[in-house]
Amino acid sequence: MLAFHYDHLTLALPPGHRFPQSKYQMLRERVEREPGVMRPRVAEPAGIDALALVHTPDYIDAVMHGTLSAAAQREIGFPWGPALPRRSLCSVGATIAAARAALEEGVAASLAGGTHHAYADKGSGFCVFNDVAVAARLMQAEWHRRHRERPGLRVLVVDLDVHQGNGTASIFQGDDSVFTFSVHGEKNFPFRKEASDLDVGLPDACGDAVYLDALETALAEVWRRLADRPPGLAFYLAGADPHEGDRLGRLKLSADGLLRRDRMVLDALVERRIPVALSMAGGYGEDLAVTVEVQMRTLGAAAQAWARWRDSSPRDT
Template identity: 60%
Template sequence: MFAYYADHFVLPLPEGHRFPMAKYRMLRDRIAQQLPGVALQVALPAADEDLALAHTPEYIDAIANGTLPPAAQREIGFPWSEAMAERAWRSVGATVAASRQAVHDGVAGNLAGGTHHAYAHKGSGFCVFNDVAVAARRMQAEHAAGRDGGSPPLQVAVIDLDVHQGNGTAHIFQGDDSVFTLSLHGARNFPFRKEAGDLDVDLPDGCGDVEYLQALDEALAVLEQRCTPGLVFYLAGADPHEGDRLGRLAVTHDGLEARDRRVFDWAWQRRIPLVFAMAGGYGNDLEDTIQAQLTTWRVALQYHQRWQNVRP
């Protein structure tokens, strides 16, 4: 199973910055040690024309040339640097590459990504570009180029299980019937002004395994009624975990694994290729975040094997 990464582009963050940049390299190292079935691949930068499928030319230029105003940099949460721009391009490139691989193999992922707070015209909440939005548009374009006149356009479902609502993704795809955005998130968590997605499920502070998994089951049932996707993007945030300092929920490691299995199994039962990204994770003990993410990759590898067993 292919996994794409760009963690060697480390942002020069100020001392004491709250973003746990080290988690990406930690996860890659752990996968290399424990999951030999995962093929680690360096992500190439996304093409500018791909970024333009979901972002405005002015915003892309501002990130490329370092002309982003200070207020816009503060909203993102990262100061601009060449490394910041390079990483942003490659993080999107990782999800685009994983999408193409998932269409071929059934499952593939990005060791980072899930940057769902980025809008078409701006970044926010540690998100520069919206990797899933770009990749969804790119895969729809490639599907359209390769289909005959009788086949339908590619329908895409975004299953966003980061603890924060995917406001940027929801805004980019508002009014677009070809993309269904599903988000389970903390009702009282960032972003405090939510955007309307196709299905938004607000969860109370302290929500535990039973309530969380019931909400997910109900959401997946609604998704099936309202969308017939040909491709699924899964944002497997580790931040619903009870030990996350930004999460406010109380989902255990067992609960997160059950969550992952529900999503992968939902796609597998319908033979829908699935692309996944790590999205958020801010454990008080960073090992909790890495453990949750490693479990996601272990589950993904099991479902990838199922795909290989049925392929001709």
């Protein structure tokens, strides 16, 4: 399974900053210690034309040229520096590459991504550009160029980061070609939620049983609502932050519960022959090594799903 990364690009953050950027290198190194399971590749930066499919020209220009206001930088959570636009472009580029690979091979991943708090005209919550939204729009545009005689590409976003994907929900509101689905902590950030096509807000400390039951019920509703026009591509934001060891998550899922979550989503997508691009999204463990192990289990489940996709044919599903 192809897995795209860009951890060679780092931000100059002040001491004590709570964004755990070291986890990206830790995860990539962990992937590389298991040769044959995944095929890591360095991501190329996204182009400005791809960003413009989602983001406003003024916002793109401000990020690229360092004219973000102090308030805009505070909302993003990062100070502007020359590394910020370079890293942000590669974040989007990794998810674009994973989406293209998924359409070819069934399953692929970005070892970061999931920047779902970014709106069309602003960033927020450590998210500069919305990687999934840009990749979705670009895949739709490329599909249309190749298949003008066929219906457009419908996209499903399965967002299981502990925080609601408010930016993604806002970008695709009223757009029937993208179905947004989020399971998140109801009382967690963002405190003003946007309306996804399907939202499931859960209480703090809900634990495995409540979470998995809610996810199973919600997925059944997703498939019911998409039955007349199934998606041709899914994005899965497989956040590690619902984990019980996460500083920001609060839902208190076990590592085994998160693995069951991942298998539930991936099995459903592979069974329906829907290609899926994963993003690792959030993970803020008290011990980042624990977060990385949770993410490795997610990637292991994805690699197994990729193998099932590869070894089966459409008539077998």
